Amino acid sequence: MAATTSTSDQQNLVPPVAAQLHLHLVSDATGETLNSVTRACLVQFERAHPIEHHWTLIRTTGQMDKVLAGIEAHPGLVLFTVVNDRLREHLLDGCRRLGVKHVSVLDPIMGALTEHFGQAGRGLSGRQHALDAEYFDRIAAMDFALIHDDGQSARTYDEADVILLGVSRSSKTPTCIYLANRGIKAANVPLVPGCPLPPELFLVKKPLIVGLTKDVNQLVQIRRNRLAMIAKDEQSDYIDPQSVRDEVAQARRLCSEHGWPLIDVTRRSIEETAATIIQMLSEHRDKRLAEAK
Template identity: 60%
Template structure:
């Protein structure tokens, strides 16, 4: 029987940091079901008081990233009164940086979301991924950092979008049975081309779910196990012929697949730097 508990995620910015860390921690426990209460953009006393009222109504663990000392003190004092645990998740990291660098932190909310050059670089990468999704925009495929290729339902689009959110320009080119892959996939020279594959049985199940969602009761070769095996074998042969790395995404999350691609990209860029100008 799973244990249900209230989990309050309090942030003075968008809440992405505290939400991601909370998910990572909760995933380490079996049979727990957190009821998440997300409180984002908390930057005034009135907003903190609303958070406290919410915690009082549903007591539970409180994770927060507030950097303003007055607001932190208000929240922590109330939580002590309510006898609920509060965890300032950034404190150990900021403290370690401050000690190592010999400097105080700014204590300014939302600095990671400042409109700097890195922010606009990510937006540019997101735009590129959208324009070059599902084989579109082949005319400037060479502008990509990474090109993902593979058969249908191997998570090419979400992986490309995740990479784009990290500032990496990613295009994806699907391999469709009976349709020759586009020439641009083979003539591009700048991007790292990565093939994505999946276990045939798992892929068939996912495709059948997809067909049910769109109320398509036919399917044909799209969900025929032998035909799917041939699709995957074709992609593997193609990647081997062009010496493109292949990632089996069967038991990988989008984040894990993206992390492997980023490692491959870093290794490739490192080798290019070591080689120097030609």
């Protein structure tokens, strides 16, 4: 069991009452799901800076007693993802006794899935981390992304689900890694002025090919920072605004000529870019299935 407490450095910017709000996050697994949901919700409340208490890997009633003691010492909203029925009831009883608000984050989804599938969940903690086929698919996808990073291993491009094209510093590699964590095999190919693309790229049948582009000014700044980090001479076409503008224009023309979709990642997070690609991949697969009939 792990319990940690964190406070915001900006507590002095909010009213004293808000600074004293406590938020307890209780999980019988690693707490990743709960933390992600909580983060996604908290960003909608600019002035909310609660003191967070993280309680993870709660697997026994003794551990849950310590959680309840912490809640009693610092009363506040309790958010939890506890699927074990015995521990769940122990936590609920304790929260009711202490008179604190409590929310089971998974309940609405579990209820909908139970109704949809006509069966109840198994109530096992950490099932998303089990060493099942899906887990090994993610590992295989991660290996694939690393082997096919930056134009490598072109001979096996047709084994990819997605191939990303883009000029330097357009977030190709991190996007591929994120997709790999979703079990999607992603390769990426850099668009470098004067360097021909691998011929295998134009022969693939299965993969979805997607171009990534970014605002020229932002690209120039990112590249300047990159050169400064590796102590390289900054006088080159790599950071010349007109040269970069030509690179981006050439990338756009290439994608247009071949009918490859193009995503402007300037104001997108890696997650948002990946979500768009996943949607495109679903449509791409549907189209291929329809053509195969």
